[in-house]
Amino acid sequence: MMQHKHEIISSDKALREKGFRVTKGRLKLLALLEHSGQPLSIQQILTLWKGTPPNVTTLYRSLTSLNLSEVVRRIDLNTGIAHFEYTPDRPHHHHIICNDCGTIEEIAGCSLRALEKEIVHSSKQFKNISTHNLEFFGHCIRCTKI
Template sequence: MKLESALQKLKSSGYKKTRQRERILEIFIEHDQYIAAKSILKKIQKDFPGVSYDTVYRNLYLLTEEEILESTELNGEKHFRMGCDTKGHHHHFICTDCGKTKSINFCPMESINENLQGYDVENHKFEIYGKCPFCS
């Protein structure tokens, strides 16, 4: 997602354009990978020294709720990245070193559902973690 389309999406949902939100989005666009919330805080404090962790975290969750960012948990810590351009239902391989992702267009739920007969699955999240070719 591009910066202007992300800001437009926020505006159409009734949220104001702030310099902090814009900078957070720029960071994700520049890096195209999962980034820890703490790292975002450090990067944004270079431009906005007084910004608090709570402000950054609230904005990260807002951007996730608005489906501009995606989130996952790596090493016990919440990580975020710009929403994926891949359309339709898919999953990701996530590099545990650099945070880069690769889309997986196969869904294992088809096989798993066979083992869950009688269960009502409402949703699922499937991610594969490891080292990408550049980090191996």
């Protein structure tokens, strides 16, 4: 309980530091994302929303602010639409997506820091890597059997 409270407060801070306001809608959106435990698309967010959902436009704008505040991460699962996941208090990680059914599995941890250093070291144009997107694709056992 207290921990949950604590997370909300830290998201607050992240937003404020970027000059964004902490609104009820954004908090509810964050709670929804945190709760789902999965990267969600805009449509999925609207479906899961309890009560009157915000306007789609608002959702896009909120997610952009949250993303810039690094409280939410925007990821691309090769589906052509954006997905968003809650990031505070969760280690950076990646996913495997089933090419057939779309099942998403989270992969614990990420060991690419060393690789980033190497890249920055040998690159001429880049001396700084802020982040990376890594997603794996394959077939889950259910879809392999079929």
